[in-house]
Amino acid sequence: MNFLRKKLDNLKRPFGKGQKWEKYAPAINAFDTFLFVPNHTTKTGAHIRDAVDLKRTMVTVIIALIPALIYGIYNTGYQYYSQTGETFTFVDAFIHGSWKIFPMIIVSYVVGLTIEFIFAVYRGHEVNEGYLVTGLLIPMIMPVDIPLWMVAISVAFAVLIAKEAFGGTGMNILNPALTARAFAFFAYPTYMSGNKVWVSEASSMDGISGETILGTLAAGGNINYSFFEMFQGSIPGSIAETSAFFVLIGALILIATGVGSWRIMLGGIFGAAVVGLLFNLWGANALMSFSWINHLVVGGFAFGLVFMATDPVSGAQTNKGKWIYGFLIGVFCILIRVFNPAYPEGVMLAILLMNVFAPTIDHYVIQGNISKRKKRWAAALKTV
Amino acid sequence: MSNGISIKRGANINLRGEAEKFLTEAKPSKTFALKPDNFFAVVPRLLVKEGDLVAKGAPIFYAKHDPRILFVSPVSGIVKEILRGSKRKILHVIIENKNDSVTKHDIKMLSKLDRSTIVEILLNSGAWPFIKQRPYGILADPDIIPKSIYVSSCCTAPLGVDFEFLLKNDKDSFQLGIDVLNTLVKEPINLSIDASFSGFLEKIKGVNILLVNGPHPAGNVSVQMQKHLPINMGEKVWEVRPEDVANIGKLFSSGEYSAQRTIAVAGSSVVQPQYIKTQIGAKISSLTSLTGVKDSSHNRYINGDVLSGMSESEHGYIDFYNNLLTIIPEGNHYRMFGWLPFVDNKIPSLSKTSLSWLFGNKGYEVDTNMNGEERAFVVTGEMEKVFPMDIYPMQLLKACMAEDIEKMEALGIYEVIPEDFGLIDYASTSKIEAQEIIRNGIELMIKEVG
Numbered sequence: 001m002n003f004l005r006k007k008l009d010n011l012k013r014p015f016g017k018g019q020k021w022e023k024y025a026p027a028i029n030a031f032d033t034f035l036f037v038p039n040h041t042t043k044t045g046a047h048i049r050d051a052v053d054l055k056r057t058m059v060t061v062i063i064a065l066i067p068a069l070i071y072g073i074y075n076t077g078y079q080y081y082s083q084t085g086e087t088f089t090f091v092d093a094f095i096h097g098s099w100k101i102f103p104m105i106i107v108s109y110v111v112g113l114t115i116e117f118i119f120a121v122y123r124g125h126e127v128n129e130g131y132l133v134t135g136l137l138i139p140m141i142m143p144v145d146i147p148l149w150m151v152a153i154s155v156a157f158a159v160l161i162a163k164e165a166f167g168g169t170g171m172n173i174l175n176p177a178l179t180a181r182a183f184a185f186f187a188y189p190t191y192m193s194g195n196k197v198w199v200s201e202a203s204s205m206d207g208i209s210g211e212t213i214l215g216t217l218a219a220g221g222n223i224n225y226s227f228f229e230m231f232q233g234s235i236p237g238s239i240a241e242t243s244a245f246f247v248l249i250g251a252l253i254l255i256a257t258g259v260g261s262w263r264i265m266l267g268g269i270f271g272a273a274v275v276g277l278l279f280n281l282w283g284a285n286a287l288m289s290f291s292w293i294n295h296l297v298v299g300g301f302a303f304g305l306v307f308m309a310t311d312p313v314s315g316a317q318t319n320k321g322k323w324i325y326g327f328l329i330g331v332f333c334i335l336i337r338v339f340n341p342a343y344p345e346g347v348m349l350a351i352l353l354m355n356v357f358a359p360t361i362d363h364y365v366i367q368g369n370i371s372k373r374k375k376r377w378a379a380a381l382k383t384v
Numbered sequence: 385m386s387n388g389i390s391i392k393r394g395a396n397i398n399l400r401g402e403a404e405k406f407l408t409e410a411k412p413s414k415t416f417a418l419k420p421d422n423f424f425a426v427v428p429r430l431l432v433k434e435g436d437l438v439a440k441g442a443p444i445f446y447a448k449h450d451p452r453i454l455f456v457s458p459v460s461g462i463v464k465e466i467l468r469g470s471k472r473k474i475l476h477v478i479i480e481n482k483n484d485s486v487t488k489h490d491i492k493m494l495s496k497l498d499r500s501t502i503v504e505i506l507l508n509s510g511a512w513p514f515i516k517q518r519p520y521g522i523l524a525d526p527d528i529i530p531k532s533i534y535v536s537s538c539c540t541a542p543l544g545v546d547f548e549f550l551l552k553n554d555k556d557s558f559q560l561g562i563d564v565l566n567t568l569v570k571e572p573i574n575l576s577i578d579a580s581f582s583g584f585l586e587k588i589k590g591v592n593i594l595l596v597n598g599p600h601p602a603g604n605v606s607v608q609m610q611k612h613l614p615i616n617m618g619e620k621v622w623e624v625r626p627e628d629v630a631n632i633g634k635l636f637s638s639g640e641y642s643a644q645r646t647i648a649v650a651g652s653s654v655v656q657p658q659y660i661k662t663q664i665g666a667k668i669s670s671l672t673s674l675t676g677v678k679d680s681s682h683n684r685y686i687n688g689d690v691l692s693g694m695s696e697s698e699h700g701y702i703d704f705y706n707n708l709l710t711i712i713p714e715g716n717h718y719r720m721f722g723w724l725p726f727v728d729n730k731i732p733s734l735s736k737t738s739l740s741w742l743f744g745n746k747g748y749e750v751d752t753n754m755n756g757e758e759r760a761f762v763v764t765g766e767m768e769k770v771f772p773m774d775i776y777p778m779q780l781l782k783a784c785m786a787e788d789i790e791k792m793e794a795l796g797i798y799e800v801i802p803e804d805f806g807l808i809d810y811a812s813t814s815k816i817e818a819q820e821i822i823r824n825g826i827e828l829m830i831k832e833v834g
Contacts, residue, residue, distance in 0.1 A: 005718055033757060037722035041715050041752040045817045046691045046809035047684060048397075048542075048712070052735035053756025055723035057763060057813050060737050063725065128759055170760025170814075257725065258736040261765065317764040318776065366776055370794040380616035 008032055026120040030127040057259055058129040064253035064260070065136055065240075065307065071233060072240030073097035076144050079236055080200040083210065100200055101239060104139035107148045111155045112138075119164050128169035130176075130313070131159070137177035137307060140240035141300065141348075142184065143197040150188055154180040174355045175314040178304075178348055185348070193344070198236035210236045213298045214337060214344040217287045231297045241304075244297035251306040260310040263319060264326035268305040271330020272296055279338055287338045301333055304347035314355040318365040325361050329354045388579065389611045391598025393772040395734050395807060397542045399690065399712075400747035403648035403657040405549050410662035413670035416459050417476045417701035418444055423513060425522045425830055428455070428474050436463045441487035441510060441641035444477050453523060456510030458643035458664040460485045476701065479665075489639045494563055502567050506632070509641050513704070514628035518609070518621045519798035520826050525620065532571045532613070533622040535562075535629055537585050538578040538596040540603035541689035541806075543650040545707045547626040548583040550646045550659060554630040555584050557642075561633030565624060566590050576608050600691075601772065606804045610773045615799050625705055647702060649675045651690075651711040652749045653683045666702045668709065677711055684752045686710040691806030692819065715753025723756065731755060734770065734811050759814040767818075770807040775799065777808055781818055784825030789832055792825055801826070 012032060015025040032038070033055070042049060077093025112135045113127075120127040138155055158180035163172045185192045196203045199210035213223055213235060225235055233243025241247075254260025276292025283289040296302065309315060309329050316325035329350050336346025343349060420428040427448040432438060440460040447453040459481045467476040489509050491497075497505075503526050506512045515524040515533075524530070537547040551558055565573050576594035577585045586593065594612060596602050605623050615621055624632070627646060634642035643664040650657045655676030662671065668685060677683060677698075686693035687703040690710050694703065702709065722728050725737040732748040733740045740748070767777040775796040783791035805818035812818065 004720075033723075036718040036720050037753075037755060038757060039716040039718050040754040040757065041684075042754055045819045046806050047686055047693065047695065047710075047752050048690045048732075048750045048810060049753070049755045049815060050735060050811050050813075051722075051728060051731035051733040051738050051740065051755050052811075052813050053723060053815065054759040054762060054813055055756065056725055056735075056737050059723065060725050126757055126759070128762075130762065168760065170762050256736060258766075259763075312764040313762055315764075317778065319765060319768060322765075362779075366779055366795070369774065369776060372774075373794065373796060376614065377616045377618075380619065 005036065008035070023124070024121055026124070026126050027117050030117065030120070033126075054129050058132045060257050060259045061133045061254065061307070062136060064250035064257075065133075065140065067246040067249045068240040068243060068303065069101075069136070069140060071243045071246040072140060073101050075233060075242055076100050076200050076239060078234060079198070079210070083199050083202065083205065096200065100144050101139060103148055104142065104146075104151050105136060107151050108138045108155050109135045111152045112159050115156065115159045115164070119168060123168070125168075130163075130169040134158070134176045134180075138180045141177065141181050141238045141303070143192060144200045144239055145197055145203065146184065146188075146191050150184055150191060153187075154184040157183045170313055172313055173359075174352055175308050175311045178308055178352055178355075181348055182352060198238075212237050212344065214287075217290055218337075218341045218344040220286055222286075223290075227294060227297070230294060235298070238300060238303075241300040241302075244302045247302040247306050251302075254306065254310065260306065261312070261315070261322050261326075263322040264310050264315060264329075265305055267323045267326025268301075268309055268330040268333075269296065271327035271332075272301060272334050273330070275331050275334040279334065295334055295337070299337070299345045300347045301330075304333075304351055305329065309351050309354070314358065316358040316361050316365075318362050321358070321361045321365045324365075325354055325358055328357070386593035386595055387612060388595045388597065389576065389602070389608055391596070391602035391607060391611070391772045393769055394540075394599035394601055395770050395811070396540065396599045397690075397732055397750075397810070398744050398747045399542045399652065399732075400749045401650050401652040401654050401657050401712075402543050402747070403545075403650040403659055405546065406658045407549075407553075407646070408658060408660050408674060410660045410666060410670050410674065412481060413662065413666040415464060415478050415480050415667055415701075416457075416461075416663060416665040417478045417667075418455060418457070418665055419476055419701065419703065420445065420455075420474050422704040423447070423455070423523055425520070425827070426453075430466070430474065430477075432463045432477070434463050434466055437461075437485075438463060438479060439485035439487045440643075441489075443510060444479075445474070447523065450526070452507045452526060453512050454507065454510045455513055456487075456641055478701075486640050489635070489641075491636055491639045494560070494567070494636055497567070499567055502564060505635075509635055511628075511632050511635050511641060514624055514632060516623045516705075518606070518615055518623065518801070520830060521623075521801035522830070524622050528620055530569055530620045530622045531615075532574055533565050533569050533624060534574045534576065534605050534609060535565075535591075535624050535626055536576045536596075536603055536605045536608060537626045538576050538603040538608075540596075540598075540600035541691060541708075542600070543648070543689060543708065543710055544600075544603065545648045547707075548577075548581070548585055550648070550707065551626060551630055552584070554627075554633075554644075557630040557633035557637065558585075558626070559588055559633065560636055561624075561629035561631070562588055562590055564632050564636055565629065569622075574608075574612065576603075576605075578603075598772070601770075601804055601807060604804055606800050607772055610775075610799055614774075617793065617798060625707070627707060628705075645702060645707065647671060647707060647709050649709045649711070651686075651709075653678045653711040653713055662702070664702065664704055668696065668698060668700050668702065671702075671709060672698070672711070679713070682714045683711050684714050686712070689806075690750065691810055692803035713749075713751045715751030717751075717753065719753075735766075735813070754815055756813075756815055758816070761814055761816065763813040766811055766813060767808045770811050771804075773799065773804070777805070777818070780825075781805075781816070781821050784821050784828075787825075787828055789829065792829065793833075797822075797825060797829055 076097035
């Protein structure tokens with residue numbers, strides 16, 4: 001460790017204060033602090049600090065994503081082989097999926113982190129860790145066959161327009177990963193929806209039945225999947241969204257470590273369940289009569305609610321606000337699914353919509369605290 | 385009369401090296417220092433120059449905004465050095481302890497004195513700075529009658545002081561001090577004591593007792609005020625530290641300014657953590673020579689607790705409002721891959737991304753490492769968990785950063801002082817310097833609103 005530390009210190013010398021590469025220091029610091037928690041000591045304020053930092057928090061989210069990612073990789077292969085009819089093993093499916101998905105992850109990280117590094121150097125601040133999560137989320141919510149250059153452009157759009165234009169990490173209004181998906185969705189609709197995009201290489205094969213469940217329902221078709229299949233996730237869909245089971249494992253990790261807000265997750269489930277139940281009672285078409293419990297496990301609802309609605313930056317920040325924000329995401333997700341046949345899946349738009357309204361929700365929650373205080377002031381003035 | 389104050393949100397950080405209930409008299413310190421910086425928002429005007437002879441209780445400087453407020457010498461001796469910083473700002477007035485001359489004040493029986501005479505005695509004797517005022521935590525304004533006065537004997541900060549023990553030889557002075565303070569307000573003094581044990585403080589007369597229960601920051605006066613009777617706009621409330629109540633009592637019984645300070649020397653770097661009796665402004669080395677310090681070259685000396693205290697060099701002096709000297713190791717070391725969850729669990733953490741709760745039985749040994757770098761505000765909800773007041777801490781911090789005075793008022797800036805954000809500094813994932821932001825916010829309020 002000491003040897004490595006000395007090497008690094010030597011390497012960093014030209015980036016020091018007053019040295020010739022000083023302004024590129026954030027770039028080298030990002031690598032250094034990845035290896036070592038720095039030796040910085042407290043200067044002002046509290047003299048001791050908690051062991052937690054943003055790196056640890058973000059890495060925890062990545063750990064929570066891994067079960068869904070691994071299943072997503074397997075399911076990509078599973079969907080492909082079950083359509084072609086070839087016999088296959090778990091390893092075959094996994095290898096097929098890996099060849100599809102790892103290039104997307106690499107493209108996402110390379111493009112996104114490059115932009116982040118450029119902005120860190122340009123603005124003279126350290127590289128924030130937020131993109132480590134965003135960069136993994138983006139490929140996980142894309143259809144498997146989306147061309148890599150589209151991934152690259154979507155990433156660039158999300159990081160530049162949704163994040164850096166607002167001032168970088170911590171300042172963005174919209175969740176960057178969902179912005180990337182929304183961009184791809186509206187810019188390249190043929191690659192993002194329909195019945196040919198959800199199964200690997202489906203566009204080059206004939207006779208594919210690769211429609212998602214919600215797509216089938218929107219088109220008025222019948223569903224041949226059992227609840228267990230939907231829950232376990234061996235269904236077509238965006239790469240990592242299909243398995244409610246593995247998303248649930250991620251959710252448990254996020255809740256147990258306190259990194260993800262259980263209020264938002266629970267609020268969202270309530271919202272979706274209530275609206276789903278109401279539609280079940282109405283039951284005018286196939287989507288309305290689709291059981292509310294199935295609504296919770298199909299499509300991207302679970303994945304979006306657990307990993308994207310809980311983004312602390314774009315979500316509501318007050319505890320009361322989190323309940324409302326989560327609840328409304330659930331409500332709008334089901335509303336969009338049922339009422340808008342052009343968008344079979346509503347969770348992306350529901351979260352983006354509520355991202356926009358999160359500051360408003362917080363505003364009213366905080367206003368409650370303010371008016372309580374002002375009433376107290378007024379009462380005190382009267383008694384004097 | 386008594387009220388209960390029960391706090392749920394907050395955290396106790398159990399650190400190693402708590403001061404043992406063992407009271408020693410310090411070897412007389414050779415030099416003492418008064419530090420104008422100890423008095424928030426005070427601009428000092430010197431009354432002495434280097435080489436002057438001063439008696440104990442003789443004025444050293446006064447406050448520019450109110451020349452009646454005098455700051456007096458804790459010991460008799462000679463003004464050895466006036467240490468200045470940039471822009472000739474006065475940092476320390478150092479007094480070398482020699483001979484035993486004392487300034488005497490002629491003070492009648494308390495029952496024969498009226499309020500204005502008592503205020504005058506407190507001002508003239510130099511005891512006035514013992515009284516601090518909310519909002520802002522500034523020195524009390526002698527021209528007003530405050531809504532109430534709070535004395536908190538409950539200390540919940542890490543390695544906190546036990547005032548019950550500390551004042552055990554000063555019961556009568558404490559009672560007299562309370563009687564003096566009671567002449568300054570209409571309502572009885574609010575004395576908060578730890579609900580979990582009782583001692584002589586519970587038997588003090590003429591007070592409204594607040595029984596405080598819960599984790600840190602339950603001992604902070606701001607928290608107690610907010611749960612008891614929150615400060616409204618325009619109201620002024622005073623606060624006196626327990627030992628200073630006894631000092632005021634001693635002034636009225638003896639006619640001499642009393643600058644007694646009992647310091648708990650604590651922390652994992654202290655060989656024999658204990659309580660030591662000395663005077664305000666004593667040299668730190670006069671205390672550490674008694675307790676011993678491990679590996680003295682790499683320690684952080686903190687005037688106060690680890691969350692809200694001020695760092696001081698080992699050759700420095702004890703602060704004015706302070707009963708605790710914490711000494712912990714510095715943390716300028718690297719930790720390879722220390723950012724991984726569930727790694728380095730010996731570092732105490734309120735986050736569930738660490739297993740540190742398994743290692744806390746005997747207390748944690750902490751150092752001053754940042755354990756990460758400063759980042760933008762990202763994680764939400766963590767501040768609220770350690771902030772028991774009915775205030776949105778993150779929003780108040782942002783209002784302070786934006787210098788939005790109207791919002792700062794509406795969100796509760798009048799009800800807080802920087803130390804209330806000590807735990808937030810500690811717990812913040814993004815390593816936000818919350819106390820500094822609040823301090824700047826309060827300075828702005830004083831400048832713009834007054």
